[in-house]
Every structure is written in structure tokens, then in C-alpha cells.
Amino acid sequence: MRPDYLVLRSLVKVFGTGENTFTAVDNVNVEVQEGELVTLLGPSGCGKTTTLRMISGFEIPTSGEIFIDGEDVSTTPPNQRPTTMVFQNYALFPHLTVFENIAYGLKIRRDSKENIRKTAEKIMLLVGLEGLAERSPAQLSGGQQQRVSLARSLVMEPKVLLLDEPLSNLDAKLRVSTRLEIRKLQQRVGITSVYVTHDQEEAMTLSDRVVIMHQGKIMQIGTPQAIYAKPANRFVADFIGKANFLEGRIGSLASRNEIVLDIMGQKFQVLVQPDSFSEGARVLLVVRPESVNLEPKKPDTLTGTVQEAVYLGSQMVYEVDVAKNIITVEVANPQEHLVFKAGEEVTISFQGKSLHILPYEEAH
């Protein structure tokens, strides 16, 4: 398994000329391992699709290089790159049948007729399109069209499979089942893939690693767990899942890898990486709503007033005002917990290990 199967090095893409320019991709560096599925995740306009289009060859990087399997493909035209793409709107050829769509690339490659038939039939079986070979794309459901598009790309056995929001045209239920299918298929075939989406749930369930992008820059690269539990900055913490942000100060250093945090006058002992913080520094604390505990008000604790209490069946969601900071709290399985009403005063607490400490930064 090559760790640097697909390499994006210092990739920059600037659109426009003269004074009217826009930097869509700003110094992007990614290494994708062979067989890995990496998601480019971010809000619209973050540069994820532009990055994908540079990998496929439809956009030429303003600067930087792209390597696939050790080969520099930065200026290779798209038809000569070992990549294939699943388009957002599928881009099925309306004048060709399902079979002809899938066989298109093989024909271009001048495979033998017999070989084309065999390979295409195999892939159709793999993605569940058997019996639809002679249909025209217009006669297929959205899900089937999506699978034709996937089959058409997979049949080429590309070195890197590119997927540009392939599920965004499906309805919610189909989206969930299809993304599982795509993941299974990708693992079975073991194909290196880059997947663009703006749906974080999709990214979390599908990917080996997620690349979070914002305004053309990479915010963080990591496994779904790492990105959720240890967001690198405020943007990532806010973008992935729900997060409460609290300001704090390093009160004192208990030892090399243990600090005492001061959050609104309350002290918390937290284990940290050795020597990562200095005494007195301002920090930003990230607390996930499900990590916060609520109890009836007790003296000498962090207290607040419940402003809203919403019952969702599987959980209670509270908004608690703690000295003008609104903290969201999610309590799973409300049947087993005390339920608070709006207006009640409560004590909030959390474990030191569910706190994630970031250097202080202003809110956007």
C-alpha cells in the first residue's frame, strides 16, 4: 500500500484575471493512501469541487503539482489521466443505452468486443444493474442512473475514482442506503477514491479520512473520530457537529501534562499534551452538547438558568444561560434522567477529558 498514491502539493487555483481575481484553492497539500477513501468536505464555495476538477484535469492548477502513483499528471489532459469521475448530475449520455454508456470508455480504449461485453456485464452485476442493459438513461430511476454513472467510472479501473457530490440528487432515504453501498463497493474493489460532499454525515460515514476545507484552505485532515473529538480550530469544531464554545484561562500548571483551567471562576483539572500551554493563557474550550451534565443547582458550581427545554423522544435538548453564554445540552434517554423546565436553575458540569482546548480565537 503506497502511502503517497495520490499527492496534491501546494495546489493553488486562481480564477479571473487582472484585479478581478478569486482564489478558489489556496495552497492545498494532501496525500492519499492507496485504497483509501478521502472526503473533501466543506461549505459551498470552499474550493472542494475545484480541487476535484484539478485532479480530474478539467481545471489546470495555477501553481502546484498533482502526482498519481508517483507520476506527475499536473498538465496531463483529462482524457489521458488514470482518473474517472462520477458527476453530480450523472452526465449519462442520453443517446446511448445503459450498456453503451458503461462500455463507452472501454470502446475508446479499443478493448475487444468480447472483453467489453464481459467487463461491462460483470460491473453491471456488481452494482445491481442486471437486466437494464438496453434501457435508455431516461427510462431509469434516479438511483439507477446513479449506479450507471458509478459503473461507467468503475469499469475503467481508474487509479483514482473521483466522486462529485454523487448523492445530492437522490432523496434522503435513498441517499443513506446508497452511501453504504458505495462504501462497501469501494472497499471490496479497494479503489483509491476522492469524494466531494457538503454533507458532514455523509463524510463521516463514508471516509477513511476527511479533509475539511474553508475558503480554499485546508482546515484539518483526519479520521472522522479525530475531527469530531479533536477539531483543530473553531471553524472545524463549529462545522462538524454541534459545539459549545467557552472562554477560559490556564489557571496554573499542576504538572507537565496537567493543567488547572479556570472557566468562569470554576476550576477544572485537565490532562494535556506535555508543555502545550503556558500559565495565564486565554483559551477556547470546545464542549459537545452530549458531554455536558445537568443537575439541580448546587453551591460552588457552574450554574445557569434553563431557557428552553425541548423533548425529542430519544433525547432532551436544553439551552442553558450561564452568565450570558448560551450552552446547548443534550441528554440522551430522558426517561432515566431528571427533566428540567424552562426557568429552573441548574448546575452544569463536564468531565475534563471531554473538554477540547484550542488557542483563543475570536468568533467569526
Place this chain on the structure above:
Amino acid sequence: MTGSNRKRQEIIGNLRLLWKEPLLLVSIIAIFYFLMIFVLFPLFMVFKTSLIVDKQFDLSNYLAIFSKKYYFQPFINSMILGVLAATAGTILGFVFAYAITRTPLPFKRFFRMTATFPIISPPFVIALAAILLFGRAGSLTPYISRIIGEYSIYGLGGLVLVETIAYGPIAFLVLYGVLQAIDPALEEAAMDLGASRARVFATVTLPLAVPGIASAWLLVFIESMADFGNPMVLSGNFRVLSVQAFLQITGMYDLSRGSTLAILLLVPTITAFFIQKYWVARKSYVTVTGQPTGATIKRLEWYIKLPTYAACILFTGIVFLFYGMLIWGSFQTLWGVDATLTLHNYVEMFQVGKDYIIDSLALSTLATPITGILGMFIAFLVIRKKFIGRATMEFVSMLTFAVPGTVVGIGYILAFNQRSALFPFVLTGTAWIITTLLIFRNMPVGIRSGIAALQQIDPSIEEASTDLGASSNKTFRKITLPMIAPAFFSGLAFSFVKAMTAISAIIFVVSGRWNLITVAILGFVDNSQYAQAAAMSLLLIVIVLIALSIIQILVGRIGKGARTVSIVN
């Protein structure tokens, strides 16, 4: 309940609905009556006249035409002209449309405007410019004869050139719409799967454009086959149907032979029209919505850019050359003899042509709003109302579009030079025959823009307005009207242009009292007064441009941001 019973119930239900809206009923009946009188009746008269000799049913006209080469040759010639011009025009239009939709050609707006300019100018102006350039005393004739030897612009070669310039722009507009509607992602997908640029073109772009190409070809075929003005000026000994039918009637006073030639002209054009409308349109993979699709493929190879750019520049250059020649020619003292620059032609044009100009303006201005309102009303009935004969109404009202002007013109003189049971007035020689001809001939344009506009308005938009508390009156004024207005006015603009530049049908119904500017230009050309003809053509172009810009401004005021509609198809 049986199927037929249900059907009958539905019809009765619809009738009852109509009965409750007597005004609607009356207008539907009135429109049917007008369509019958001014569309069907003239056509019927042409058929009847071609089949009657000495007050008896007789096929001798047809037998004569099919047995004598002299009569049959024009049919062959017209077909050859149609096929060649359609092929050349479609290729030209395709290259142009490809360059504009698929390459980073600079100054696209400029190229597009120049390429479509011949559409708004009277078509035979191109033939006139061709004479000024390549005729016996043409400016370029000496140079060209030195290269290719003796030649004559009069005949098939010249006609194909002129028809291609005149109607190639129609092919361009059709293909522009089609190519723009093909999702570039399809071409990207093909390329992504390993296809080279040429392969992408051959396996994706071209097959998807085939229905559009067929459409464009058939439209140019219809137009150039039915064209009268250019062949009248430039056909020489190459006899075509439209001109021969005209000469039979005005020169030989042989109405029945002229009608027979007209029928011969009608058959292929109307066949082409139906193939285009009902067969080709259904084969289409792309729906032309006017919605531009995403970015196109970048970094095009030089071997694509070079020929397409060259073709664009060449054609644009030709358009400039032809119209520039018109300007240059209009200032010459005596074409081919005395090249001293003078304003005399403009003076003479005004002296001789003042009445023609006034008549043209007056009758076009009278016909245009009626065309627009009637077209919009028919569109409204066809789109939003249910009544028996709705499809028939649409069909008949679009029919004049497919019928060559020559046929319509002959039909009008046959139908309205005497009283009939259907229509107890004689129209020949009056302003009314010209006006009604203009109205009914240009109405398809109005109907088309009306249909496009109404289809654009999602009923839920009007519902939303009502839902927010507006009365239906207010909804119409605040929502519907502003949305229809741009289409309505662009419909008006093009019916005005067509009225001002019409010649093929009009030439049969003009009279001493009411004459038109296009007929006057043709008269100048006939007398070899090319300079005066050029001056008058320019005046006509200027009038048309002024009218178009006025309407453009109106549209800009009324319908902000709304789309205008295209003029062909």
C-alpha cells in the same frame, strides 16, 4: 360508464363552461372565422384555381408541368437551391454556434450580433449587395475575373451564396440554442473516460445535436426555397418557382398556371415544416430552455480554435463587406459609370419613394399591434383554456408560417378580388388587403412569443400573489402583465420588422394607391438604379433599427430582468 360516454360528458361539460363565458365563446368563434377567411380560404382558392381551367375541373395544369421541361425545371431548380443553401447555411450556423458556445472566442457578443444581423434586414438586400460587389459592374468583379475568369453572379452560384448569408443566421440561432442546452458535463464525462477532443465531438456533441441540425437544415431549406426577393434580383436564367409563379401571374395573367406553380412550391416547404415540427422536434434529446448551462471545457487545441475562429471572422467580414457595400454604393452618382460621391440618390429616393415610405410605415404600424394582441390572445386561449378545436386553432394559426409568401399572395388576390359568400367585401386595391396579409402572415411570431411567455409563468406564481391578498385584477397587473410584457413587445418588434421587410406575398397585393418600400426597392433594382436601391435599403434598415431600439427600451422599462424570446422556430 363507457369511454365514449365519458368523452361525450366531458365535451358537454366543456361546452357548458363556454356557455357561462359568452364573451369567450364569441371571441373563439370570431377567431375561427378570421382564420378560415384569411388563412384557409386563400389556400383553398390557390388549389381550386390550379385545378380549374375554363370553369371546369381539369388536371391539365399539372400534366403540363410534369410533361414539359420548361415548367418542371423551376421545381428542380428550387429544390437544388433549397438543398444547397440549407446545407451551406447549416454548416455555417453550426460552426458559428460551436465557436460561441464551446470555445473561448473573444468578442462573442459582437460576433453574435453581426451573425444575426441579416435576420432583421430585408433579405433581398443581400442580393443587391452581391450585385454591387460581384455583378457586371461590381467592385470586386475585375479582381475575381482575373483569378477565376469570366463568371456571372446571376444564377445558382450567386443565389446559394446570397441565401446562405441571408438564412444561415436562422440555422445559427437554432443550433446556438441546441448546443447551449447540451450539458458540458456530458462532454467532460466522455473526455474523463479517455475520449480525445475529436472523439468527444463525434460520439457525444454531434449525435446530441443531430435533431437540432435537422431542424436548422429544414428551416433554411424552407426559407430559401420560399424566398422571392433574392431570386427575383439574382436568379438570371436560373428559373425558380417563386419567381416563375409571380411572372406567370403578373406577366402572363395566367392565374391557374401561376397557382399550379405555387402549389408545387407549397408541397416541399410544408412537408419540410411538418417533418421539422412533428418528427425532428420529438427526436430531440435536449430541451432548449434558454438556461445557459455551466462552464465549458477549457484549454482548446489550436486545430479546433483556428478553423472555427477563421470561419467566424470570415463570415462576419462578409456581412460587413455586404452591408458596407450598400453604404458605399448608395453615395455613387451612377453605379458602374460615375463613381463621384453624391447625396443625390438620397434626395431622389425621398422624392420618388416618399409615398412608399409613408405607406410602409403606416400599414406596418397599423398591423403590428393587431398582430401582437391577436397572437397573444390566441396563445392565451391555446395555453390556458379548454375548448373544442383548440389544437385546430393552434395548427391553422401556425400554418401561414410554413406557407411560402408567394402562395399566400396569390391566394389573397384570388380570394379577395370578388365578393364571396364567406366574405362579402372586395379587398383588392385597398390598404386592408395589405394589412390583413401582414397580420395573418406574421401572427405565428406573436403566438409563439405569447405561448413562450405564458408557459414561463408558473400558475403558482399567480396563486402566490392571490394568496398574499392581491385581487385577481391586481395580480394580473402586478404579476402577469410584467411577465408577459417582454415577450409581447419582442413579438411586436419582430412582427414590425417582418412587416417592413416583407416582399414575397406583399408584391401580389400592392396597388397604385397603396405601395410599399420593399416593392419600390425591387423596382429600382429592376431599372438597374442600384445606387438608389441601396440608399432606400439603408433607410429601411435604419427604420427597422430605430423601431427595435424603441421596443428594446420599452421592454427594459417594463419587464426588468425578464427574458425575451427568440424569433425563429
